Every structure is written in C-alpha cells, then in structure tokens.
Amino acid sequence: MARAFCAILLLTTLLWGCAGPPRQELMTARTALARAESAEAPTLAPDEFRTASRALRDGEELIRRKKYSLARQILPLAESQAHKALIKAREEQVQRELRNIAARQEQVAREAEEAKAASTAAELKVARLPVKKKIVSQPVIKKPIELPAAY
Secondary structure (H helix, E strand, O other), X not given: OHHHHHHHHHHHHHHHHHHOXXXXXXXXXXXXXXHHHHOOHHHXXXXXXXXXXXXXXXXXXXXXXXXXXXXXXXXXXHHHHHHHHHHHHHHHHXXXXXXXXXXXXXXXXXXXXHHHHHHHHHHHHHHHOOOOOOOOOOOOOOOOOOOOXXX
C-alpha cells in the first residue's frame, strides 16, 4: 500500500511539474539571447544568433500551443545557441581589438622612425654649419684712475 501511494505521489508530482508552461526555461533563453544581441552577435556571429532566435521563436510557439514538453526540449537549445553566439561575438571583438592594437603599434613605429630620420638630418645640418670663433678682447685701460690722497 505504501509503495503504491509513493508511486502515485511521484507520478503526480512529475506530471504536475510538467503540466505548466516552462516559464523559467523561456526566461533563461530570452535573457541569453538578449545578452548575445547586446554583444553585437547578430553581426559578429550571425549563424549562431539566427539559430538561437529560431529556437526561441519555436519554443514560444510551442508554449502558445500548450506543447510544454517539446518547449522544454527546445528552449535549452535556444539558450545554448545564444551562449555560443555571445562567445563567438566576444572572440571576434577581441580579435578586432588586437588588430587595432597591432595597427597602432605599426603606426607608432613608423612615426618613431620618421622622427629619428628627421633628428639625424637636423644633426647633420647643424654639423655642416661653419664654426665661428669668438674673439674675446681685453678691456683697454688708457689711463689709470688717480684717487685723491684723502683716501
């Protein structure tokens, strides 16, 4: 008797848990897709983002049709694809930033080389200038100053 009661209670709990719409799964999938979208995934990871969007739409449609069991299977796929799109978009952003840094380093190196060449040219120009000798003359004293005897 106790076994039958436990089995019925377990079965009822399972059916009751599956009977309602998968609200948590839907919210999680929507949040994951929104995060991917904010990371520019539609342009940086279009295939993964499109797959996640379709899975989310399909999950929402299954919920409208009250096919909750199928929706519970599809919505985690939407979340997973949204996470993949987010990761791919962030990787692409990092690669883009690394390319920008490399380009800036090359530009700084070119500017430093140009500055060095200009400095060398200026030094050579200064070195070619004739050196003028400065003549220091001695002060000419014509007549010594005579001081009165009172001093």
